Amino acid sequence: MLIPALLFASVWVMVILLLSQLPLLFIGRVARRWALSLRAGVFLSGLIFAVNFFTGSVFSAIALTLRFLVLLTAFSLFFMTTSPDDLGLALDRIGAVRWLSRKWLGYPNALSFTFTTAVRLVPTLAVDAQTVVDAQRSRGLELDRGNLLRRIRNYIPILIPLLLIAIRRSLELAEALESRGFPGKEGRTSLFQLKLKRGDYAIIGISVGAIAVSIWVFLHYRVPVF
């Protein structure tokens, strides 16, 4: 999805890509959550449309806005249907990642673990942020008061506790990991073994095929914007 979307800037290509994503959303049972993330993307799509409308044509503005939606949907699909744990396991199986991690951090699974942890901390941090905002509002803080400079300064009482909580949590996580023997030895086994099934090969095949076709089209034809 991503590569064709980035290769072409045509309204029709985007419409086709978006339509091909819709059934996947329903198969993955994430259509509702996707709709919610769309709502968050409305502002940005508006901005993209406006910028391209004034610098280019209406059609390129529509195409680029749709491209943003295609990318948003592709990322939503991926992250809403893939658990961070599975992703981490999969990353851990890639030889290149292990090699880089060993060279760089000294342990083969440190890099994939860092990635998983980072992804997993986002929702926790969001909950903390809400609590900090509530706590400071209870002390009379009004975030939307004053001029622009004042408003930016209003965020200091939110950001400092949040940063400290994150640092403190990561130190605690490090201690907890060490007390459980992380990173262990080379050749650590995993409770869940990921296996590629027939469906996975099919998806890989379709994706590679689609990418190949779109690169071929890109090299041989000029696809009009509309």
Add this chain to the structure above:
Amino acid sequence: MITLEHVSFRYASGYLALQEIDLNIQGGDFVAIMGENGAGKTTLAKHLNGLLKPSQGRVLVDGEDTRKVSVAHLARKVGLVFQNPDHLLFSETVKDEVAFGLKNFGFSPEVVEKQVGRTLEALGLAEYADTSPFLLSGGERKRVALASILASEPDYLILDEPTIGQDYQQKERLRNFILQLYSQGKAVVMITHDVEFVAESNPKVILLSKGQIVGQGSADSVLSRDEMVNRASLVKPQMSRLFGELAKHGLPRDVVDVHRARILLEDKLGEVKAPVAQNP
């Protein structure tokens, strides 16, 4: 007076956290809200200063509907102290931390200084005035958080788990402090799991379970009843367990605090001793 009328609250996720809560809190009240984890205690507390607005019903603070006024406006009257001090401490010194709320409420520098000094003194934090709050221990940070709310002298004080991480002497001080506040006509609402603390302080107890009020009354009437205590996933205070077992000697069951236990036991001892004394 804070009035909750048929308050129900549903989170955006669809989870129904509060159902049909009716409650009155007025000056001079001391209320303990108890209940199992996830019973809705903190959600209820956040309704009292307008951080959360009821999905159904309404909350009135001195006659003002919380949906119609800002949290900052309500925060002057209703002080809510969060459970974890790390969610609110950010200043370089304890003094600045305590002054933050007062400055937000627009008090003059003289008043701010006077109030900060008084509050730090009252909570035994005066020696740390110029220390960074992050260098203090967990219990001390918690008291700084309390001080930062108390400094503006709210009429209603809501404390979320104030006894966690405090040693026994600090708890004793906290109890005396709360006593002082509500005898001055302020209202104190405390969310807690600490049955022993509640038994000794004798507030009005409200038991919350699955978002509903399942029992309320004086500490000795609520905490000495098995069915209520079990419903809220609590354990009876030690004194109540002792008097539960002493009931066969004609002592009342609903005793939860040392003071009343002493009076009853001394009377009983007097009865036992009297015949012995007459019979030399």
